[in-house]
Amino acid sequence: MMAKLFRAVIMGPPGSGKGTISERIAQSFGLKHLSSGDFLRENIAANTEAGVLAKTYIERGLMVPDHVMTRLLLPRLEEMTRHSWLMDGFPCTLAQAKALNSTCDLDLVISLNIPYETLKDRLSDRWIHPASGRVYNMGFNPPHVQGRDDLSGEPLIQHDNDQPEALVARLRHYKDVAKPVIDLYKSKGILHMFSGTETDRIWPYINSLLSTKIPSRPETDTQHIPLP
Numbered sequence: 288m289m290a291k292l293f294r295a296v297i298m299g300p301p302g303s304g305k306g307t308i309s310e311r312i313a314q315s316f317g318l319k320h321l322s323s324g325d326f327l328r329e330n331i332a333a334n335t336e337a338g339v340l341a342k343t344y345i346e347r348g349l350m351v352p353d354h355v356m357t358r359l360l361l362p363r364l365e366e367m368t369r370h371s372w373l374m375d376g377f378p379c380t381l382a383q384a385k386a387l388n389s390t391c392d393l394d395l396v397i398s399l400n401i402p403y404e405t406l407k408d409r410l411s412d413r414w415i416h417p418a419s420g421r422v423y424n425m426g427f428n429p430p431h432v433q434g435r436d437d438l439s440g441e442p443l444i445q446h447d448n449d450q451p452e453a454l455v456a457r458l459r460h461y462k463d464v465a466k467p468v469i470d471l472y473k474s475k476g477i478l479h480m481f482s483g484t485e486t487d488r489i490w491p492y493i494n495s496l497l498s499t500k501i502p503s504r505p506e507t508d509t510q511h512i513p514l515p
């Protein structure tokens with residue numbers, strides 16, 4: 288008999304560690320890590336209709352409109368009938384959350400609550416490999432070769448909107464749009480909030496929560512595990 292699929296969402300302000308923690312969850316529990324930013328980059332690279340449209344917003348540092356996001360992501364999630372997944376970066380508005388709700392029942396929502404000073408420090412030191420979305424931090428997880436992506440060797444870049452001047456507005460925006468989404472998931476009883484300044488200290492709590500819900504992957508089987 289097929290094991291029940293597990294579907295989770297991770298939320299948090301820019302720099303809260305969604306991408307970093309999602310990778311750890313994917314590695315430890317075999318969930319597929321889905322990222323709205325990666326979906327958008329793939330669509331932009333493939334010149335799809337939604338990708339072309341999304342690019343006009345992203346280039347201006349704007350959020351992509353809800354109807355574009357849902358048109359892009361929901362069909363992909365509906366296709367994932369054999370994989371457990373963790374979604375990072377979607378939903379980020381109430382309209383997106385309601386649309387997701389009509390497509391699937393989430394098992395769990397992780398919300399990261401990280402102080403502003405910490406976000407500011409992390410993001411001003413965040414380096415990104417634009418083609419893949421891989422993320423580095425010069426103190427926390429530096430690349431093997433300074434300024435170069437570990438896998439491709441291509442140059443890393445910094446985003447202007449990761450700098451402190453842009454961050455205040457981004458955080459304010461996050462708080463405004465995320466609050467009703469958090470309230471919705473709280474009312475459904477699936478929200479789990481984690482607070483702190485270091486990913487390595489938050490991770491054991493997330494790990495133990497997930498261990499009560501999904502079996503860990505065996506140590507030896509880290510490559511191509513057939514997902515439940």
Ligand SMILES: Nc1ncnc2c1ncn2[C@H]1C[C@H](O)[C@@H](COP(=O)(O)OP(=O)(O)OP(=O)(O)O)O1
Nearest residue numbers: 300301302323324327349350351356376377378379
């Ligand atoms: N759910 C969404 N709704 C609307 N726009 C989105 C959504 N997810 C991503 N975007 C847009 C806005 C982002 O500037 C762009 C790239 O997303 P992403 O790779 O998550 O980077 P980011 O740097 O803005 O997020 P973060 O700092 O939280 O990691 O795509």
Ligand SMILES: Nc1nc2c(ncn2[C@@H]2O[C@H](COP(=O)(O)OP(=O)(O)O)[C@@H](O)[C@H]2O)c(=O)[nH]1
Nearest residue numbers: 302303304305306307409413423424427485486
């Ligand atoms: N110093 C430090 N940096 C961290 C920590 N956790 C994540 N980072 C870095 O902070 C930045 C933001 O993390 P990321 O996972 O991209 O967050 P996201 O924007 O929520 O997806 C990246 O450069 C990470 O490498 C931490 O505990 N300490």
